[in-house]
Amino acid sequence: MTPLLEMKNLRKDFGGLRAVDNVSLQVPEGAIIGLIGPNGSGKSTLINLIAGSTDLSSGQVLFASQDISDLPADEVFKLGIARGYQEPALYFKMTVLDNLLLPVKDQRGERPWYAPWRRSWQHEEAAHAEAAVQVLEQVQLLHHYDTLASDLSGGQMKLLEIARCLMGKPQLLLLDEPTAGVAPKLAYEIFQQIARLRDDFGITLLIVEHRLEILFDFADYVYVMHLGKLLAQGAVDEIANDAIVREVYFGD
Amino acid sequence: MGDNLPPALLTTSLVNTIQIGSLYALMALGITLTFSVMKLPNFAHAEYATAGAYAALIVSLSGVLNPLVIMIAAFVVGALSALISHLAVFKPLERRDVSFYTLILASFAVGLIIRYILFTMADYFNLFDLRIAIPLRVLFREGTLILSNLFAWVVPTSLVLVFILTLLLNRSPLGREMRALANNVNLARVIGIPVERVKNYTWLLVGGLAGVAGALWGLQTAVHPLMGWGAIISVFAAAILGGLSSFSGTILGAYVVAFSENTVILFLNVNYGVDLAYKPAIPFIIIIVVLLFRPQGLTKLIRRAGDLGR
Amino acid sequence: MTRRIVYVLLIVAMTTMLGATATAQDDMEIYVLGVALPFTGSFGTFGQDFERGIDLAVAQMNGELEAAGSAIRFETASADTEQTPEGAARALQTIVQTTGAQVVVGPLTTSEVLGAKQFADENGVIIVAMASSGPAASIPGDNIFRVIYPPDTFSSKAFASIALERGHQNMVVLYVDDPFGNGMNEQFIKNYQASGGGEVASFGYAPQSTELSAEAAAVSAALAGFGEDAGFFCVCFPGAAEAFVQVSQIDPILTSVQWLGNEAMTSDEMLADPGHAQTLANADFVTVSQSADSTPLTPIFHADFVAMFDKEPGIFTNYAFDAANIAMLTMLAAGNDGAAVKSMLPFISNHYIGTAVQAFLDENGDQAIASYGIRQVAEDGSGFVLIGSYDGNTDTITYK
Ligand SMILES: Nc1ncnc2c1ncn2[C@@H]1O[C@H](COP(=O)(O)OP(=O)(O)O)[C@@H](O)[C@H]1O
Ligand SMILES: [Mg+2]
Numbered sequence: 014m015t016p017l018l019e020m021k022n023l024r025k026d027f028g029g030l031r032a033v034d035n036v037s038l039q040v041p042e043g044a045i046i047g048l049i050g051p052n053g054s055g056k057s058t059l060i061n062l063i064a065g066s067t068d069l070s071s072g073q074v075l076f077a078s079q080d081i082s083d084l085p086a087d088e089v090f091k092l093g094i095a096r097g098y099q100e101p102a103l104y105f106k107m108t109v110l111d112n113l114l115l116p117v118k119d120q121r122g123e124r125p126w127y128a129p130w131r132r133s134w135q136h137e138e139a140a141h142a143e144a145a146v147q148v149l150e151q152v153q154l155l156h157h158y159d160t161l162a163s164d165l166s167g168g169q170m171k172l173l174e175i176a177r178c179l180m181g182k183p184q185l186l187l188l189d190e191p192t193a194g195v196a197p198k199l200a201y202e203i204f205q206q207i208a209r210l211r212d213d214f215g216i217t218l219l220i221v222e223h224r225l226e227i228l229f230d231f232a233d234y235v236y237v238m239h240l241g242k243l244l245a246q247g248a249v250d251e252i253a254n255d256a257i258v259r260e261v262y263f264g265d
Numbered sequence: 266m267g268d269n270l271p272p273a274l275l276t277t278s279l280v281n282t283i284q285i286g287s288l289y290a291l292m293a294l295g296i297t298l299t300f301s302v303m304k305l306p307n308f309a310h311a312e313y314a315t316a317g318a319y320a321a322l323i324v325s326l327s328g329v330l331n332p333l334v335i336m337i338a339a340f341v342v343g344a345l346s347a348l349i350s351h352l353a354v355f356k357p358l359e360r361r362d363v364s365f366y367t368l369i370l371a372s373f374a375v376g377l378i379i380r381y382i383l384f385t386m387a388d389y390f391n392l393f394d395l396r397i398a399i400p401l402r403v404l405f406r407e408g409t410l411i412l413s414n415l416f417a418w419v420v421p422t423s424l425v426l427v428f429i430l431t432l433l434l435n436r437s438p439l440g441r442e443m444r445a446l447a448n449n450v451n452l453a454r455v456i457g458i459p460v461e462r463v464k465n466y467t468w469l470l471v472g473g474l475a476g477v478a479g480a481l482w483g484l485q486t487a488v489h490p491l492m493g494w495g496a497i498i499s500v501f502a503a504a505i506l507g508g509l510s511s512f513s514g515t516i517l518g519a520y521v522v523a524f525s526e527n528t529v530i531l532f533l534n535v536n537y538g539v540d541l542a543y544k545p546a547i548p549f550i551i552i553i554v555v556l557l558f559r560p561q562g563l564t565k566l567i568r569r570a571g572d573l574g575r
Numbered sequence: 576m577t578r579r580i581v582y583v584l585l586i587v588a589m590t591t592m593l594g595a596t597a598t599a600q601d602d603m604e605i606y607v608l609g610v611a612l613p614f615t616g617s618f619g620t621f622g623q624d625f626e627r628g629i630d631l632a633v634a635q636m637n638g639e640l641e642a643a644g645s646a647i648r649f650e651t652a653s654a655d656t657e658q659t660p661e662g663a664a665r666a667l668q669t670i671v672q673t674t675g676a677q678v679v680v681g682p683l684t685t686s687e688v689l690g691a692k693q694f695a696d697e698n699g700v701i702i703v704a705m706a707s708s709g710p711a712a713s714i715p716g717d718n719i720f721r722v723i724y725p726p727d728t729f730s731s732k733a734f735a736s737i738a739l740e741r742g743h744q745n746m747v748v749l750y751v752d753d754p755f756g757n758g759m760n761e762q763f764i765k766n767y768q769a770s771g772g773g774e775v776a777s778f779g780y781a782p783q784s785t786e787l788s789a790e791a792a793a794v795s796a797a798l799a800g801f802g803e804d805a806g807f808f809c810v811c812f813p814g815a816a817e818a819f820v821q822v823s824q825i826d827p828i829l830t831s832v833q834w835l836g837n838e839a840m841t842s843d844e845m846l847a848d849p850g851h852a853q854t855l856a857n858a859d860f861v862t863v864s865q866s867a868d869s870t871p872l873t874p875i876f877h878a879d880f881v882a883m884f885d886k887e888p889g890i891f892t893n894y895a896f897d898a899a900n901i902a903m904l905t906m907l908a909a910g911n912d913g914a915a916v917k918s919m920l921p922f923i924s925n926h927y928i929g930t931a932v933q934a935f936l937d938e939n940g941d942q943a944i945a946s947y948g949i950r951q952v953a954e955d956g957s958g959f960v961l962i963g964s965y966d967g968n969t970d971t972i973t974y975k
Contacts, residue, residue: 122438542752
């Protein structure tokens with residue numbers, strides 16, 4: 014079976030720096046794939062390459078057998094690839110609910126000839142809000158729906174980001190360190206919820222993560238990057254016991 | 266201040282302040298909106314108003330005197346000129362990622378082009394310094410307070426439109442998306458907000474409001490290809506007082522500018538013999554002072570409602 | 576690559592064409608007549624119409640020269656003054672530096688003329704203006720000639736006399752704050768007070784103003800301060816004039832006093848709006864403008880203009896026609912040389928019968944024959960009616 018997402022020989026140069034060097038990687042449908050590696054090894058750059066936020070130097074990205082290498086970010090999003098950021102990217106001065114309603118496609122109330130007449134779009138808006146409420150329930154943020162995003166905790170911001178991704182009903186979710194700056198207990202909960210997304214909704218996940226102990230509990234398969242190159246790959250227990258990985262990663 | 270300004274002069278100038286300030290507000294909000302959402306200080310804005318005024322004039326000369334029809338014509342023409350200038354000039358330039366200064370220059374050029382299209386048209390059909398055929402009448406008179414039917418037209422129309430625009434921005438899905446663009450356009454793109462469409466809609470609104478403001482301004486003065494250009498500095502001063510980002514600040518700024526150009530200048534004239542010909546210097550002074558000492562404008566001095574930063 | 580070829584071909588084509596015209600005119604001597612006028616701004620229509628008048632004069636002159644077998648031909652080179660002093664200076668510079676013109680017809684207003692003056696004086700270029708009247712440009716010995724249209728020293732006397740005759744003890748003046756307006760205001764005050772007038776309160780408005788609410792409020796208050804027998808004198812350009820009348824309509828004081836207005840306000844466009852027409856009619860609005868007493872040339876000019884452009888000449892267009900003729904005749908007599916033109920222009924001018932009035936210059940190089948028509952808005956606001964005349968040379972008003 015062809016994988017949902019496939020990267021072939023990706024390369025990205027920032028001037029003289031080769032941030033991603035000939036990386037090939039596969040994400041099968043319904044899997045949770047981990048991507049690990051020391052700081053600066055090129056993980057975020059790789060996510061950016063897939064999401065269309067950064068242009069490739071060379072190589073190819075296939076999503077459901079379609080070449081998306083040169084698509085801009087919004088096109089990639091439309092195809093069903095949503096992403097979260099290492100630094101949460103939210104509209105901080107808007108409420109949680111507004112953040113979720115923003116990505117809804119083809120809203121009636123975004124047309125200027127309807128927008129001033131509340132009646133013409135409030136039913137539709139209510140339906141979208143309903144969907145947002147369900148998503149918020151999934152990530153357990155419902156009681157915060159009217160909170161300004163800037164008033165959320167770091168973990169909640171990450172969850173809100175994931176929730177926003179879900180509003181677009183994505184097939185594939187790219188998450189860049191979803192537990193960075195999150196309290197350990199909440200970090201584990203976040204992963205539990207992520208796993209539920211896969212189990213309940215069949216969403217495929219590619220997760221960059223620093224907290225290996227948590228990641229290893231949930232991931233099906235792990236890729237290891239070092240200095241832009243793919244250093245190793247394998248099932249969780251193989252990677253956890255790989256001597257080279259231990260060396261570059263843990264320095265022992 | 267009333268002690269030193271004859272009462273008749275004080276009331277008349279205050280009435281003028283309200284009337285002119287309302288028109289400034291209507292135009293300045295558009296500038297604030299384009300600056301926030303599109304990151305463009307649009308000096309062609311005045312020309313959308315002039316285009317709207319000409320639409321109103323032509324409709325009224327054709328014998329249609331229904332004010333609603335006149336205003337709708339002005340709105341449509343203003344909106345279209347704004348949208349066309351975006352699609353033909355600003356959007357292609359943004360694609361090329363040109364500098365901020367290039368965009369400013371381009372907006373001057375767009376203004377110039379529209380102005381001369383209007384000039385050519387006005388010359389051909391001999392439409393200089395005409396008035397939209399709505400006669401001016403005294404509606405209310407009590408002592409020194411005189412209100413005209415124009416006042417009754419201009420002030421409520423402007424206030425209602427400003428109110429609708431504020432609601433739209435803060436309460437509607439379109440407003441939510443406009444605020445999102447103002448805040449972080451890259452993120453907007455990534456999460457699938459139809460950025461180009463929202464920009465088009467914003468231009469339509471901005472141009473339409475300018476068009477209506479132009480038509481009302483044409484009732485106040487005379488319709489001429491330079492009429493909008495004549496007001497642009499005052500309007501920019503108002504928007505800069507609003508920090509180019511705050512709705513409430515811009516509205517307040519508009520009245521501050523109008524107050525300076527009407528009441529303050531007369532006060533200075535009566536008491537210190539300052540020449541009225543210095544009137545056009547007032548908005549310049551306001552702009553310089555604001556940029557030097559309070560570049561964020563009046564924001565934070567007032568409630569944050571209607572901030573585009575949200 | 577193809578693009579480069581196209582460029583090369585274009586350049587080749589253009590050079591050959593230039594060469595062709597050059598050979599065709601090889602044995603011709605071309606005199607360039609500069610034309611500096613406001614083609615944009617609120618006087619843009621005047622400028623465009625004036626240029627047509629000049630083109631007509633040049634076409635006729637070239638026709639005569641050809642018929643007579645002369646080798647001299649006139650060509651015009653025009654530039655937009657944008658109705659500003661700086662724009663006028665730029666226009667003059669552009670014309671002179673690109674064509675070497677020695678004589679320039681225009682610009683229109685006194686502020687433009689003064690803006691162009693320094694460049695003209697320094698570069699030996701002669702300016703022949705056709706409508707500028709501000710006394711500020713009445714300077715002996717400089718390179719500026721103002722033909723056909725007399726300076727406001729004359730008309731300001733007429734305004735002062737009318738104000739006194741109407742019994743105005745005091746006057747309020749609103750004037751455009753430029754050399755023309757300032758000159759008119761100063762001259763008016765001087766003449767009015769010299770003949771026994773009382774106090775004058777003057778308000779200048781900035782030339783670029785299009786909204787005159789504050790000015791109207793100030794004028795109204797000043798009139799109220801003077802009491803019943805005060806009068807109002809408006810020295811406004813088109814645009815501002817309409818804007819002022821617009822806001823005056825509901826002012827109780829401004830609608831109860833008598834108004835005087837400068838020549839530019841003698842326009843049917845001022846009366847296009849019924850409300851404005853009524854306001855001016857109620858104010859017994861009187862203007863003073865130069866008489867275009869018909870000369871034998873008036874109808875000929877009119878017919879020729881209509882034949883060439885298929886439209887009526889605008890007001891004062893014949894002044895531009897006359898100015899161009901005076902300039903060209905002088906160049907034919909003195910040669911295409913600024914200094915020679917300067918010395919000979921008064922002589923030619925004083926022997927020129929214009930399409931409006933006989934040209935005659937004083938020691939400042941300004942038109943010295945000044946006769947004016949006094950007009951009042953008809954009671955029903957339908958138009959301006961000639962009610963009398965003013966002879967500037969004898970300082971007498973004659974009513975019909
Ligand atoms: N926009 C950029 N311009 C230049 N260098 C960059 C840019 N983004 C990342 N890099 C460099 O690329 C390398 C990989 O960075 P990154 O992908 O963020 O690593 P990781 O996410 O694995 O920590 C780093 O050396 C980083 O400095
Ligand atoms: Mg990273």
